[in-house]
Amino acid sequence: MVDAVLDGIQPLAGRGLWADAWRRLRANRAAVIGAIVLGVIALAAVAGPMLAPHPIDAIYWDRVTMAPDFALGHYFGTDTNGRDLFARTLYAGRISLALGLAATLVSVAIGVVWGAVAGYFGGRVDAVMMRAVDVLYALPFMFFVILLMVYFGRNPLLLFVALGAVSWLDMARIVRGQTLSLRRKEFIEAATAGGIRDAVIIRRHIVPNCLGPVIIYATLTVPNVILLESFLSFLGLGVQEPMTSWGVLISEGARQLEGGQWLLVFPAGFLATTLFCLNFIGDGLRDALDPKDR
Template sequence: MPPVSLTVVDAPPSRSPLATAARRFVRNRAAFVALLLLVVIMLACFVGPLLSPNNAIDSDWSSISLAPTWQNMHWFGTDELGRDLLVRTLVGGRVSLEVGLLGTLVSGLIGVAWGATAGYLGGRVDAVMMRIVDMMYAIPYMLIAILMMTLFGRAFYLVVLTISAFSWLDMARVVRGQTLSLRSREFIDAAKAIGVDSRSIITRHIVPNLIGVVVVYATVTVPGIVLTESVLSFLGLGVQEPMTSWGVLIQDGAQKLESTPWLLLCPALMLCATLYAVSFVGDGLRDALDPKDR
């Protein structure tokens, strides 16, 4: 009987969950293009004003209320004071994005801590903590924001804190729901069996397993906070001059829509493009990180 030769076939290398999610995200063309657009907008807002020959504050008295033109690099036109609208839109976008990112960070930290603690401890602690959340939902948020801006001024940090004070409620509910499903898992029982305290279980075992959900929901929170800041600025309760934002520019352009429509259209288009890009990126992350689709 002739000897039998065995051929060893190399198994394909296994991919990490992060690499798999990244590959799935790249395959989503709409989400990937939206991510590229978002990166371009952020680079333009944070770097563009430094490279532009024009200034967001200085006036060009020879180009007052100039329509969009290639002359003097006024691509978005100028306002009634001769200030370049492109640079002001980019500077305003920087402020709006900073409010959105910082507000999401603050609200995310509060929401994750609150929801994870309530979901893991359960019982009366969970009942009391979530009733507090329900009571805060009943508070007219916009009225409180207007009241705080009126009483304490319109400083940048106050805008962020005011918006973040109510933006963590949805995050807390989402995190609590995920924590309720995680606390009965085997690795949590093993941590309890070896004497790990509740604080360490929450910080080392519960929260790391919620990163995917938190990241996806943060992409929903960012456009909401940016839009809220724009609404407050449109009402005249946002940041103060010389600082500007997309909401301030839209509010100023709405007053001069008939004579200088570009003052409204340019910042409004930038705001809409950013909100749509963040939304598409969030949808792509949700699909890429969903374990049911793997």
């Protein structure tokens, strides 16, 4: 037989979508560079504040709104309160990245499962599940956050809960729509006819085939969450001084555009770079997960 001859040349081990996707992702230059840059930013955010020459909450009265000065160790300058912007920007990265990624993961996890189950089973299940989403949509977000704060006190963990609780709603709707169109496809019928369990069909057929829009939407959710957090902080419901986040730094910097451009440029640069990286990774993932797209 042929395989006796070719044995050892090409292994007959079966591969799956994920192994193939990982191989394709590594071959995608933009995605790899994006991942490396994002890794560096994450590392700087975690380790940076410890390495920075100044603590985040030290106030230097004689150095208010000072331009970047390497001799004094203020690589990014100081803010209107005389605090070192370098340390604060890196520290802010912790909060923004953690919030952005955690809320997005929550939104993907809940939204994909919720939407896929509702769309796949359809009928009454779909009606009940999607009406629940509608009800949550109708709830004013600020009202929801204020209620949480009143009941549980101010707690950074609540921010995660609040942001996660709203961000999965769109995802659920997107995935449900995708699932509705997938459910009519013949390969889903083939799986049903082949005796595959519903849960397995959702996991193996529905979810992987929804991933393209899910990934794109997830990369758009990260900046949304980061900006939403700065809005909450501005209202006094988010992170509080001396802690800070990119969103907070950017909104403060925007007010000092005359005379203190660095206050906007550095935090905004970090946020923009992070988002670029996420977009490249997201694009790479989407392409890697689509075997046809090569």
